[in-house]
Amino acid sequence: MMFYGKFNRAMExxxxxxxxxxxxxxxxxxxxxxxxxxxxxxxALLVFxxxxxxxxAVAILVWIT
Numbered sequence: 001m002m003f004y005g006k007f008n009r010a011m012e013x014x015x016x017x018x019x020x021x022x023x024x025x026x027x028x029x030x031x032x033x034x035x036x037x038x039x040x041x042x043x044a045l046l047v048f049x050x051x052x053x054x055x056x057a058v059a060i061l062v063w064i065t
Contacts, residue, residue: 032040
């Protein structure tokens with residue numbers, strides 16, 4: 001591997017950072033405000049909305065025939 005030494009140093013640094021975080025025990029709570037929740041709901045609607053509409057259309061077509 002060409003950058004083996006740099007890779008190992010980076011991995012050791014990450015391990016040390018994770019070790020320090022585990023010892024601290026301080027974990028920040030994820031705080032969402034109203035606009036974040038609205039954005040999450042809108043993105044979920046954009047992702048799952050067409051799928052649900054397609055399944056409803058298929059169910060109606062099956063029910064008619």
